[in-house]
Amino acid sequence: MALSDKELKTLTEKAHQIRKDIIQTLIWSGGGHAGGALSQADILVALYYKYLNIDPKRPDWPDRDRVILSKGHGGVGYAPILADKGYFDKELLKDFNHTGSPFGMHLDGLKVKGVDASTGSLGHGLPISVGLALGARLKKKDWLTYCIMGDGEQNEGTIWEAAMAACHYKLSNLIGIIDNNKYCIDGACEDIMCIEPLGKKWEAFGWKVIDSDGHDYTKLCPAIEEAITYKDGPCVIIAHTIKGKGVDFMEDVAAWHYGGLDADKTKKAIESIDKMYANK
Amino acid sequence: MAEQVGGLTYTILDADKMTAAEIYGDVLTQIGGQRPEIVALSADLAKSTKIGKFGEKYPDRFFNVGIAEQNMFGVAAGLALAGFVPFVSTFAVFVSMRAGEQVRTDICYQKLNCKIIATHSGISFGQAGTTHHCTEDLAIIRSFANMTVIAPADGFETAKAVQASVDWKGPVYIRIGRGFEPRVYTDDKFDFTIGKAREMRPGTDVTVIACGTPLVGAVDAADFLKKNDGLSVRVINMHTIKPIDREAIEKAVMDTRRIITFEDHNVIGGLGSAVAEVIADLGKGCAFKRVGIPDEFSPVGYPDDLYHHYKLDSEGIIDTVREVMGKEFEEDEDWQDEF
Ligand SMILES: Cc1ncc(C[n+]2csc(CCOP(=O)(O)OP(=O)(O)O)c2C)c(N)n1
Numbered sequence: 350m351a352l353s354d355k356e357l358k359t360l361t362e363k364a365h366q367i368r369k370d371i372i373q374t375l376i377w378s379g380g381g382h383a384g385g386a387l388s389q390a391d392i393l394v395a396l397y398y399k400y401l402n403i404d405p406k407r408p409d410w411p412d413r414d415r416v417i418l419s420k421g422h423g424g425v426g427y428a429p430i431l432a433d434k435g436y437f438d439k440e441l442l443k444d445f446n447h448t449g450s451p452f453g454m455h456l457d458g459l460k461v462k463g464v465d466a467s468t469g470s471l472g473h474g475l476p477i478s479v480g481l482a483l484g485a486r487l488k489k490k491d492w493l494t495y496c497i498m499g500d501g502e503q504n505e506g507t508i509w510e511a512a513m514a515a516c517h518y519k520l521s522n523l524i525g526i527i528d529n530n531k532y533c534i535d536g537a538c539e540d541i542m543c544i545e546p547l548g549k550k551w552e553a554f555g556w557k558v559i560d561s562d563g564h565d566y567t568k569l570c571p572a573i574e575e576a577i578t579y580k581d582g583p584c585v586i587i588a589h590t591i592k593g594k595g596v597d598f599m600e601d602v603a604a605w606h607y608g609g610l611d612a613d614k615t616k617k618a619i620e621s622i623d624k625m626y627a628n629k
Numbered sequence: 630m631a632e633q634v635g636g637l638t639y640t641i642l643d644a645d646k647m648t649a650a651e652i653y654g655d656v657l658t659q660i661g662g663q664r665p666e667i668v669a670l671s672a673d674l675a676k677s678t679k680i681g682k683f684g685e686k687y688p689d690r691f692f693n694v695g696i697a698e699q700n701m702f703g704v705a706a707g708l709a710l711a712g713f714v715p716f717v718s719t720f721a722v723f724v725s726m727r728a729g730e731q732v733r734t735d736i737c738y739q740k741l742n743c744k745i746i747a748t749h750s751g752i753s754f755g756q757a758g759t760t761h762h763c764t765e766d767l768a769i770i771r772s773f774a775n776m777t778v779i780a781p782a783d784g785f786e787t788a789k790a791v792q793a794s795v796d797w798k799g800p801v802y803i804r805i806g807r808g809f810e811p812r813v814y815t816d817d818k819f820d821f822t823i824g825k826a827r828e829m830r831p832g833t834d835v836t837v838i839a840c841g842t843p844l845v846g847a848v849d850a851a852d853f854l855k856k857n858d859g860l861s862v863r864v865i866n867m868h869t870i871k872p873i874d875r876e877a878i879e880k881a882v883m884d885t886r887r888i889i890t891f892e893d894h895n896v897i898g899g900l901g902s903a904v905a906e907v908i909a910d911l912g913k914g915c916a917f918k919r920v921g922i923p924d925e926f927s928p929v930g931y932p933d934d935l936y937h938h939y940k941l942d943s944e945g946i947i948d949t950v951r952e953v954m955g956k957e958f959e960e961d962e963d964w965q966d967e968f
Contacts, residue, residue, distance in 0.1 A: 448930030455757060455760045470722070
């Protein structure tokens with residue numbers, strides 16, 4: 350499973366394209382959750398282009414791995430990946446957020462193929478993931494459930510109720526990934542509601558904790574592999590990311606949690622992304 | 630424009646530059662200067678709800694508890710038990726459902742002096758979809774004993790509701806939209822009393838009862854129908870859903886014998902249901918129709934498109950009034966003596 354140079358190149362190129370697709374979708378949608386869409390991008394690209402056992406032609410295939418985007422406001426960054434994987438025509442994204450479109454800010458699992466659960470209200474994804482993991486075990490199936498959470502989202506009590514349950518049931522088929530970009534809406538997590546020491550908290554709840562860079566595939570991929578092979582209980586990857594990653598004027602700027610792009614900003618955003626990948 | 634209720638004053642400057650939510654944030658901040666017992670809370674939505682304005686002025690009396698709504702309402706209950714008057718603001722969906730039990734058991738059961746400003750209610754957050762819409766809160770929240778429920782129609786009325794709630798004993802739920810809704814009032818020179826409906830237009834043929842965002846369309850529709858159809862449409866602003874103004878509804882039954890309700894809420898359990906309860910209690914025949922979200926999850930879309938889709942804008946209200954007026958309604962000779 351180890352990451353080959355060729356795979357690294359493929360993932361990097363894919364992430365480059367996806368970041369530009371996200372900017373394009375943000376333009377079509379008239380604005381959206383830019384910061385979190387860009388911080389989670391490399392995590393989702395790693396899963397969708399290397400690890401997931403899925404078949405976009407059969408979105409309802411019962412034995413597929415499940416992905417629950419618990420930070421559901423990342424939908425504007427998730428839909429371009431699902432389109433690229435072939436779950437639906439990319440052209441449909443032109444209507445993102447428009448009246449009557451299947452795509453709103455938070456993706457609806459009944460309307461968007463490839464979405465395993467409708468999320469958007471924070472703190473719901475991990476309990477749902479615990480249920481999916483229990484379901485897989487009951488059915489004696491070996492598919493995995495991945496739950497992508499925000500760091501601000503860690504404030505929600507339901508996360509910790511589910512964390513306790515996952516440990517109690519020793520759910521080694523459940524992998525949590527925290528997009529630890531250090532910001533929520535009103536500012537830095539540290540200033541609004543401190544979540545640290547985050548790793549120690551998850552450890553105390555009985556989870557195996559893996560700390561990783563959330564953008565560098567040479568670190569992120571081994572972390573995911575370790576989580577997949579760990580069989581003594583649930584495992585969480587704390588992926589250190591940068592909110593707005595790739596667009597210089599969005600990086601680490603709380604106000605870019607949600608925003609819109611005019612022609613000038615679009616140009617600058619694309620230039621910034623291209624520049625970042627030119628150095629890779 | 631200065632206003633006084635219970636010795637509390639505020640001045641709305643630059644109203645044209647502020648959204649409804651910004652106006653309440655500003656007014657709450659001004660009132661906070663006169664009442665040191667007022668504290669404010671939000672759950673990582675201080676900016677989105679505009680209660681953050683209070684926090685900027687009084688950082689010591691403001692608690693942003695992070696993304697933890699259940700905890701927030703429990704903390705608010707504790708602050709109220711300690712003698713403070715908490716104003717709590719987050720999206721309506723998280724007040725009424727995520728933290729519904731904390732609101733009921735910690736706050737309403739204990740009759741605590743906690744004031745809730747629930748923003749982004751109904752389908753006002755159109756493009757965010759069902760996870761952020763809230764077409765259930767009136768049904769849920771008005772069933773909580775001890776709770777007062779207000780759905781102001783615009784920024785000026787929200788400011789009045791906030792002001793009136795300060796000295797109103799017990800918990801109050803103030804339900805507003807996203808904050809970009811059009812205005813019904815041109816200034817704040819009007820009376821606002823909790824529990825007392827306002828007649829926006831007199832009328833004798835039919836009564837339209839609305840609250841919140843649809844009120845502006847109702848007023849426009851009444852003016853249009855008067856001019857074009859010669860219809861006399863009474864428009865009632867039922868800003869307080871609980872305690873509801875029974876007298877205004879009973880009078881409308883007797884005077885117009887036709888009532889239509891409009892609300893940005895599921896037709897089950899909200900304004901329409903509350904009005905229907907009063908009509909049923911009265912026992913007098915009345916043509917009646919509820920317009921709102923017909924027990925479904927709204928599609929995604931721009932709020933204006935969605936209001937149009939659900940006939941909650943002036944065009945939809947005109948259509949519905951014409952439809953109700955076009956129906957045969959049996960006039961009963963001795964109707965006045967019944968019961
Ligand atoms: C229960 C709930 N409360 C509040 C919100 C509003 N909200 C949307 S995104 C967000 C901040 C999320 O921060 P984080 O989890 O760190 O996500 P990211 O920084 O990756 O965007 C909030 C408070 C919500 N969607 N759900």
